[in-house]
Each structure stands twice: as C-alpha cells, then as structure tokens.
Amino acid sequence: MTSLSHFLSTDHSHCDDLFAEAxxxxxxxxxxxAQTEFRRFLDEMKHHFAMEEEVLFPAFETHTGMSGGPTSVMRGEHVQMNEVFAAMRDALAxxxxxxxxxxxxxxxxLMRQHNLxxxxxxxxxxxxxxxxxxDALLNRMEQIPH
Amino acid sequence: MIASGLSLEQAPPFSVPQRFFLTAPLFLVAAGLGAALLPDWAVSPSNSATLALTHLVTLGFLGMAMLGAMSQMLPVVAGAPLPNARLVAWVSHLGLLFGTSCLVPGLYSGQETLLMAGSSLLGMGLLVFLGAVGVALMRAQVGDTTQAMRLAAFTLGVTLFLGLGLASWLIGLWMPDAPLDWLASHVLWGLGGWVGILVMGSAWQVVPMLQLTPPYPPRLTRWLWRAMLAGLPLATLAPPHWRDVGQGVVALALITFALATLRLQSQRKRKVEDVTLDFWRVGMGCLIAAAALSIVQLRYELPDAWTLFAGLLFLIGFATSVVTGMLYKIVPFMAWFHIQAKVGFKRGQPSMRDYLPETRARGQFHLHLAALACLLGAPFQPRLAIPGGLLLAASAAWLGWNLLRAQRLYQQAGASGC
Incomplete structure (x- = not known):
C-alpha cells in the first residue's frame, strides 16, 4: 500500500496541474x-484540505499530543490560501x-512553500x-467526497 | 525540533533580507559607472580596474543579494532559520557594505590602509554570517538542497580565506609561494563554488516551484553536488594534471545543471509570461558558454579578451541575470507575505504583480540585455566599455528603483492597514 507521504504528495501535484490549467x-x-478549470482546481484543493484537516491532522495530533505545533501552522496556511482563492474568484468574475x-x-x-x-x-x-x-487513514481520506 | 521545523515565525522579519536586497543594486550601479569611467578594464583581466570592478559585482551585488536570499531561503527549503537573524543580518550587512566600500578602492589604488580595513570588515561580516548559517544548517533537514547549501557555505569560507590571503599579500604581510595559484583558486571557489553551488541548490527548489516544471531528477542533483565536492579540492590541491581534471569536473557539472534547467523549463506547465524565466534562460545560456570556455582554456591558453569575455558571461550574463530574476520573485512575495502577517488578508491589498508589475521588470530586463551585449563586446572592441558600463548602471538603477517601489508600497499598505 502507498505511504501517506506518497498519497498526499501525488495529490499536491494533481492540484498543481489544475492550477496551471486555470x-x-x-x-x-x-x-x-477559465471558470470551469478554476472550479475544478478549487474543488480539488478543498478536497485536499479536507483530507488533511479531517483525517491526517487529527490523527497526528492525537498520536503526538501536539495540537499547537506544525498542524496548526498548516491549518493557518490553509485559511490564508482560502482568502487568496476568494480574491482569484472575484477577479475571474x-x-x-x-x-x-x-x-x-x-x-x-504560498502553495508551493506550504507543500514543500x-x-x-x-x-x-x-x-x-x-x-x-x-491503511485505515488512507481509506478514510479516499472516502471524503469531492 | 519538530515545532521549530514548521513554525511560522521561522520566516525572518522582512527587514532581514530586504536590507541586503535594497543595497545590492547600488553596488551594481557603482560597477557600471566604474566600468564607464575606467574603461581600461576591457584590455586586461588582471589590471587594478578589472580587479576593483569585479569585486563590486561579486561582493557588492552578488554577495549582498545572495546573503539576503540565503537568510530568506534556509527556513523554507531546509527548515533551518538563522539564529539571531536580526543581529546577524545587521553585522554581516554592515561588514559587507563598508568592507566592500573600502576593499574596492583599495584594490584599485593599492593603498594598504584601505585594503586592510576592507578585508577586516569583510572577514568579520562574512564570518558572522557563516557562523550563523553553520548553526542553522547543522539543525537542517537532510536533503540534496541542504547538502548544496552546506557546500556553498563552505566554499564561501574557502573563498574568503583565499581572498584574505591574497589581500595580506598585496598589503605585504606575507609572500605566498604561488600567488597565481591562490588567485586561480580564489576565483574558482568563489565563482564555481559559492555562486555556482548556491544557484544550483536554490534552483532545485525554485525552478519547479515557480514554473511548475517537473522536478530535477534526484539522481542528477545527488551527482551534481558530489561532483562539485570532488572537483573543487581536486582543482586546488592536486598535482597540476589532476587540477585540470578537477576544473573540468566543475565546469561539466555546471553545464549539466544549466542544460537540465533549460530542459525542465521547456516542460513547464505555466504558460504565463514571466520575466524571471527569461532572466534564467539568459543566465543558463551564459553559464554554458562560460563553463565551455573554461574547458577550452584547459587545453589552449585563452587570449586576454576571451578570458574577460568568459568572466563577463559568468558574472553579468549568468549570475547577475539569475539573481535579478530571483529578486523579482522574492521581494514582492515577501512584501505580500509580511503584510498578511501584519494586518491580515483584506480586499484591495496589493498582489505580487502590484508590488512588481511585469512591464517594469520587463523594461529593466531589456536594458540588462543591452548592457550585457555591449559589455560582452568590450574586450574585443574597447570603445564599447563606456556605453556598456553606462547601460549596466542604468539597468541596475532601474532594478533598485523597482525594488524600492515595492518597499514603499509595502510600507503604505502596512500603514493604511489594507
């Protein structure tokens, strides 16, 4: 079975492709x-964020006991990216x-530094x-609807 | 360790890299004016004007910009923030600023006091910086980029040591057995080592990041920094025949890197016009030509004009182009990023393109190309030294103006809270 790292990094790269298309x-x-491609990109990004925020981060926080550490920085950067998405959507409109x-x-x-x-x-x-x-975490992430 | 690897505070304050970035173009303006006022540089690679002007570019422009970029990039690419970033930036910036300002007239005039003051200040500033980078890199995540950064920092240390040795020789404090070997090693470690390796290590991260190209193949990056690690000492310490092999290895590694970069850039997913991409393409073309000439020079002694030509290709064509291209990404992004940290996201805030409009950057790119063309012609047609120098000064002033404009917009956005 593929690793968490590999699964999520591959998803980053898929999001990058959609970003470029838009x-x-x-x-x-x-x-x-542009509207269609941007919508696809946005959906994929939101899906990626959901896989992390609903599955990976809570599991990581429970296991390591660190809730104010790296995962909270990553959540903060998700919020920041959401704000830029909104500005892009406005410009497109x-x-x-x-x-x-x-x-x-x-x-x-922002996104590439975050991904790095x-x-x-x-x-x-x-x-x-x-x-x-x-395996259980990968399963749960795959079940998150698009 | 875990928390420090990912904390948001790891990005240094804007003033840390920015002081280097805003000072750097001033030295390039000085180099351009100097090249126009002292056109003698175009006739010999080793006269005092050439020596002084070269250091304006290498220490004043490239050194400044690269120290700033390194302080900015280490946390992001290696998870390793500089310890005491403000203090280190303050000391190393002043050391580099005043050290270069003394050393350059010292090299031109041969005046011992200036040489002494310049090398002491530079030694102090760079050692403080290297000490901090050393501490940061010891804590860094291991990877090819980290290894390249370590190697780049080490080569800067060696370049500094050789430079200080040469300065004390000029001052008359000691007499090396083979001053020309010292000089050759100083040039090789400074240009091939420090500049070449730092650009390579940064490119592995930023080229795929900025253009959405495929990543550099891991086998290639691993091979490249190891080739540099083997080639540089071989070119300096080995018996003469092996030195040529070492130099050849360094040159081939740089050519391979440049070709790989051009190839990846041709496979980029983004189609948007990008001046940084154009600066990098020019840079890579010039790097290939300069490194190829250094290979030719292993078999045939190059005439002075060709040696100068190779030096200009490397310094102005490759290093200045690549560094300028990077500044056009780093400065607007950092301005945007720090405004977010300061006042949060608000509608109407400037975006990266507002901080640095593409048209302004592209205008400066064209002027840079004109300067480069004239300067490359100057060794063969010395009359071109004056227009080449003036164009370089104008292009550098435009770069400085573009960066300053971004800084002012940043201050306005911070003050008005939008």
Whole structure:
C-alpha cells in the first residue's frame, strides 16, 4: 500500500496541474474555460484540505499530543490560501486577467512553500508516527467526497 | 525540533533580507559607472580596474543579494532559520557594505590602509554570517538542497580565506609561494563554488516551484553536488594534471545543471509570461558558454579578451541575470507575505504583480540585455566599455528603483492597514 507521504504528495501535484490549467485559460482570455478549470482546481484543493484537516491532522495530533505545533501552522496556511482563492474568484468574475494573475502568482508561491514544508517535514513525520494506522487513514481520506 | 521545523515565525522579519536586497543594486550601479569611467578594464583581466570592478559585482551585488536570499531561503527549503537573524543580518550587512566600500578602492589604488580595513570588515561580516548559517544548517533537514547549501557555505569560507590571503599579500604581510595559484583558486571557489553551488541548490527548489516544471531528477542533483565536492579540492590541491581534471569536473557539472534547467523549463506547465524565466534562460545560456570556455582554456591558453569575455558571461550574463530574476520573485512575495502577517488578508491589498508589475521588470530586463551585449563586446572592441558600463548602471538603477517601489508600497499598505 502507498505511504501517506506518497498519497498526499501525488495529490499536491494533481492540484498543481489544475492550477496551471486555470491560469493558462486566463492567459488565453478564454473566460468560460477559465471558470470551469478554476472550479475544478478549487474543488480539488478543498478536497485536499479536507483530507488533511479531517483525517491526517487529527490523527497526528492525537498520536503526538501536539495540537499547537506544525498542524496548526498548516491549518493557518490553509485559511490564508482560502482568502487568496476568494480574491482569484472575484477577479475571474470580473474577467480581470491581470488581477487574477497577480493573485495566482501569489498563491503559487504560498502553495508551493506550504507543500514543500508538508512534503519535506510533516508528511515524513506522519509516515513515521502513524505507520500502524496508515491503511485505515488512507481509506478514510479516499472516502471524503469531492 | 519538530515545532521549530514548521513554525511560522521561522520566516525572518522582512527587514532581514530586504536590507541586503535594497543595497545590492547600488553596488551594481557603482560597477557600471566604474566600468564607464575606467574603461581600461576591457584590455586586461588582471589590471587594478578589472580587479576593483569585479569585486563590486561579486561582493557588492552578488554577495549582498545572495546573503539576503540565503537568510530568506534556509527556513523554507531546509527548515533551518538563522539564529539571531536580526543581529546577524545587521553585522554581516554592515561588514559587507563598508568592507566592500573600502576593499574596492583599495584594490584599485593599492593603498594598504584601505585594503586592510576592507578585508577586516569583510572577514568579520562574512564570518558572522557563516557562523550563523553553520548553526542553522547543522539543525537542517537532510536533503540534496541542504547538502548544496552546506557546500556553498563552505566554499564561501574557502573563498574568503583565499581572498584574505591574497589581500595580506598585496598589503605585504606575507609572500605566498604561488600567488597565481591562490588567485586561480580564489576565483574558482568563489565563482564555481559559492555562486555556482548556491544557484544550483536554490534552483532545485525554485525552478519547479515557480514554473511548475517537473522536478530535477534526484539522481542528477545527488551527482551534481558530489561532483562539485570532488572537483573543487581536486582543482586546488592536486598535482597540476589532476587540477585540470578537477576544473573540468566543475565546469561539466555546471553545464549539466544549466542544460537540465533549460530542459525542465521547456516542460513547464505555466504558460504565463514571466520575466524571471527569461532572466534564467539568459543566465543558463551564459553559464554554458562560460563553463565551455573554461574547458577550452584547459587545453589552449585563452587570449586576454576571451578570458574577460568568459568572466563577463559568468558574472553579468549568468549570475547577475539569475539573481535579478530571483529578486523579482522574492521581494514582492515577501512584501505580500509580511503584510498578511501584519494586518491580515483584506480586499484591495496589493498582489505580487502590484508590488512588481511585469512591464517594469520587463523594461529593466531589456536594458540588462543591452548592457550585457555591449559589455560582452568590450574586450574585443574597447570603445564599447563606456556605453556598456553606462547601460549596466542604468539597468541596475532601474532594478533598485523597482525594488524600492515595492518597499514603499509595502510600507503604505502596512500603514493604511489594507
């Protein structure tokens, strides 16, 4: 069975692909496609956040006894990204390409730094700490609806 | 250890990297003006004007920017914040600022007091920085980027040691057996080592991050830093024949890195126009050409003009381009990030593109290209030294203005709370 690290990192990369699709549609000024792609991207991001916040983080916090540590920083960054999503959605609604690109650039930096921290630090820690429950956790994450 | 690896506070205060970033362009302006005022540099790679101007670029511009970038990047890419970041930044920034300002006229005039003051201040500033980086990197997560950062810090230490040795020789404190070997090693460890390895280690993280390219193959990154680790000492300490092998290994590693970067960038998922990407492409092309010339030079002695040409390719074409491209990402992102930390997210706040509009950055990119073209021609047509220098000064001033504008917008956004 795949590791937590591998499963969630692969999902990051899938989200990156959708991010690029949406941005490329904005660059091409294809607003209909941009709306669709942005919606797909957003759904996937929210799904990823839910897998972490509802399954991985609580399990990690219970196991390590750390609720104010790395997971709370990651939750904080999710909130920050949600705010940028809202700004991107507004820009898209107004077909403001430059406004969208300004925030997509910002989101990309934020998101990739966040992902780096998770992939290099948090996930490997979770792999170690939660080795015994890995299969059950993966199952629960897969069951979260899109 | 766990908490420190992920805490939000690990990002240093904005003032820590920003003081380096805002000072750096001033030295590049000075280098450009110097190149126009002292066009003698275009006739020999070893006269006092060339020596002084080179240090304006390497210490003043590249050193400043790279120290700032390292203080910013270590927490993110290696989970290792600098200890006492404010104090370390304050001491090392002043050391680099005043040290370079004394050393450069000292190298030009040969005046011992200036050389002595310059090398002492630089030694102090850089050692404080290296000490802090050393402590941070001991705590860092292990990975190829961390290893490259460690190696880069070590090569900066060696470059400093060799530089201080050469300065004391110029002052007359001692006489090395082979001063030219010291000089060659100083250049190799400073450029191939410190600049080359730091750019490589950073690229492994930032190229996939900024452009959404596939990652560098892990086997390649592992091989690259090991090749540098083997090549640099071989090129310095081994018997003459093996030195060439070491130098060849370093040059080949840099060429491989540049080719891999260009290839990954061609597979990027983002289609948006990006001036940083263009700076990097120019940079990688110049790195390949400079490293190829250094391989040619192992077999055939290059005429002075070609040596200068290779140096310009590396310093202005590669290092200055890549560093400028990075500044255009780091500064607007940090401005945005710190405003969030200060006043929270609010509608109407500037985005990264507001801090640094693409059109302004692109205008400066074109000026940089014009400066580069003139400067590269100068060793063969010395009349180009004056326009080349003036264009470089103008391009650096524009860079400084762009960064300063971002800083002012940051202050306004922070003051108005939006």
């Amino acid at each position: 941005e490329n549609a904005v660059v091409a000024k294809d607003w209909t496609r 107004h077909q403001d390409g430059n406004g969208y690109l300004g925030f997509s650039e910002t989101l990309l930096m 921290k998770e992939e290099n630090i948090l996930y490997p820690m979770a792999d170690q700490a939660l080795a015994g429950q890995q």
